[in-house]
Amino acid sequence: MLDSHIIVNLVYLVAAVMFIFGLKMLAHPRTAVRGNMISSIAMLIAVVVTAYLVFADGNATWAGWLLIGIGLTIGGAIGVFLAVKVEMTQMPQLVALFNGLGGGASVFVASAELLGLTDAEATPDVMLAIGISGLIGTVTFWGSLVAFGKLQEIDLFEKPLPIPAPQAFNAVLGVVLLVLVAIMATTGMGWPFLLIILCATALGFTLVMPIGGADMPVVIALLNSYSGLAAAATGFVIDNNVLIISGSLVGASGIILTQIMCKAMNRSLVNVLFGTMQPGGGPAGSDDELYATVRSTSADDVAMILDNAQRVVFVPGYGLAVAQAQHAVRDLANLLQEKGVAVEYAIHPVAGRMPGHMNVLLAEADVPYDQLQEMDDINPTLGQVDVAIVIGANDVVNPLANTDPNSPIAGMPIIEVGKARTVIVIKRSLSPGFAKIPNPLFAAENTLMFFSDGKKAVLDIVTAVKEL
Known part of the structure; x- marks a missing residue:
């Protein structure tokens, strides 16, 4: 048997x-x-x-x-x-909480195992695994709570840390944590574990708090990787093979996704974690001067423009998720295709507030996957696009990324919608995006602003197109 x-x-x-x-x-x-x-x-x-x-x-x-x-x-x-x-707009916050709960669970399991160990069982490999599980799990838990607060735009998490040199402070905390883990592994004593929890709690806050809101997709992917690594370490603690394997899968996939996000933003992971984005760096002059030439439009005018179009590209952003406009956009796209118009969707890797946010939204609305075009594929052909319709996107189409080296998003690849013959931007107002900077695209010669709720605007356009 x-x-x-x-x-x-x-x-x-x-x-x-x-x-x-x-x-x-x-x-x-x-x-x-x-x-x-x-x-x-x-x-x-x-x-x-x-x-x-x-x-x-x-x-x-x-x-x-x-x-x-x-x-x-x-x-x-x-x-x-x-x-x-939970609404789709709240999915990034939910993912952040899931990451945190995974890290917290690892800490509890490692703590319980530590309390039940005998002197003979406190071998260096077990104590090392417990220390690592406590360190990574605690950083993940508190870091994820901070990420949740930033995504929820809670004022407390938007304020700068009252620490004169946060990077140096984090470096010192990191060294202290490694020393404590080494003490656990070499001496077999459990007392450093409590200090590990306390120091890792501080590091979880100080590591994520200074990171700008526009970097949250990267942070979520990284915290997801942390939660997997904590689970894998806990698997070694309790000698559970499936936990080791599943944690390793999550950790590895999270790191790969983090690298993809960093590449999409043309930034290194070190720069995201330690060279934080801060507001500022907009074009010279006030916002009133920048937006002095903004032109507004209506559903009827947009319908007439679309009636003469051969190729239309939709550019979705977080505002589309907030307005729950994905189904309305699909209906407009279907209506245009019935008229012989070629329809595509330009997807920026960090559009929304978590990796793949726009892909999930559009999949929910049964948008054909072959119509979704990645940024690198769509950019070279945007000059042949008749109409680009931007719905709720802001930072990922902001030309300041290419023109202003002092901008917080300088160097970040964007979807270059300004190349299209006509750009329609559907937005409630001229308010800035998550990076808190103005967008010169709104005042471009070939741009028309449709000020309205995203879903209502698209439905009005659908009605106007049908009436032509």
């Missing part, structure tokens, strides 16, 4: 393979839903088998099973509630 640990590890292997296939399927919108389902089933299998292992080892008590049941019930209920109630 097979030992229960052999059975568990074989099932863990199956779950790990399902994680890998699920992650692979997430790379394409057509298979993403199925991949997410496969990964969810794999996690359910891992949880059930872990509970079986506790029972098989004879470590289960009625109180233990009660706590497990309560945890599963409460966690499942919260998960269902969030899945049903």
Whole structure:
């Protein structure tokens, strides 16, 4: 008869393979839903088998099973509630919270294991894993809460830190944390763990607080990687193979995504973390002077412009998510295609407030994936576009990135909509984007501003096009 640990590890292997296939399927919108389902089933299998292992080892008590049941019930209920109630505009905040909860869970598991260790079990590798899990998990938890606050635009998290040299302070904290982890690993003593938690809490705040709002997609991807690394370290702590594998997958994919985001912004990860974006650096003169030549338009005028267009490109941004205008945009695109107009969507890698935000929104509206064009693919052909319709995007189309070396977004690749023959910008007002800087595109000669709620504006355009 097979030992229960052999059975568990074989099932863990199956779950790990399902994680890998699920992650692979997430790379394409057509298979993403199925991949997410496969990964969810794999996690359910891992949880059930872990509970079986506790029972098989004879470590289960009625109180233990009660706590497990309560945890599963409460966690499942919260998960269902969030899945049903959270709007797409709040998805970046939710992802930030998930990252934080993953890091926090790793800290609790490592703490519980530390409390239950005997002197013989406190080997250097176990103590090293506990220290690393506590460090990364705590930084992830508090850093994610700060990211949540920034995404939610809570004033407290928008204020500068009262620290004269935050970079030097972070460097000192980092060295102190490494020394504490080394003490744990070499001496087998557990007292440094509390200091690790306290110092890592401070580092979680000071590391993320100075980072500008426009960098949040990068920060979310990085914190996601941190949560995976914390989980992998915790897997070594409790000798759980599936946790090691799944944590490593999350950690590696998060790092890869972070690098992709940094490349899209033409910045290094070091620059994002330590050379923070700060407001300022706009064009010379006041905003009133900059926007003196702004021209507004109406739904009827836009419909007439579209009636003569052969190629139209939509450029979605966070404002589209706020207005929940993706379905209205799809309807307008379908109407234009019926008239023989070529329709595409220009997707900036950091549009919105988390990686892939616009892709998810448009997929929700059943926009054909082959109509979505990445920034590098669409930019060379924007000169042949008759009409570019910008809906809620701001910083990712701001020409200051190319023209003002002192701008907070200097050097960031943008979608060069200004090359199109006509640019229609749908926006409530001339207010700045997340980077807090003005946008000269709004006053360009070939730009027309349609001041309205994104969804209402597109629906009005749809009505006007039908009436032509």
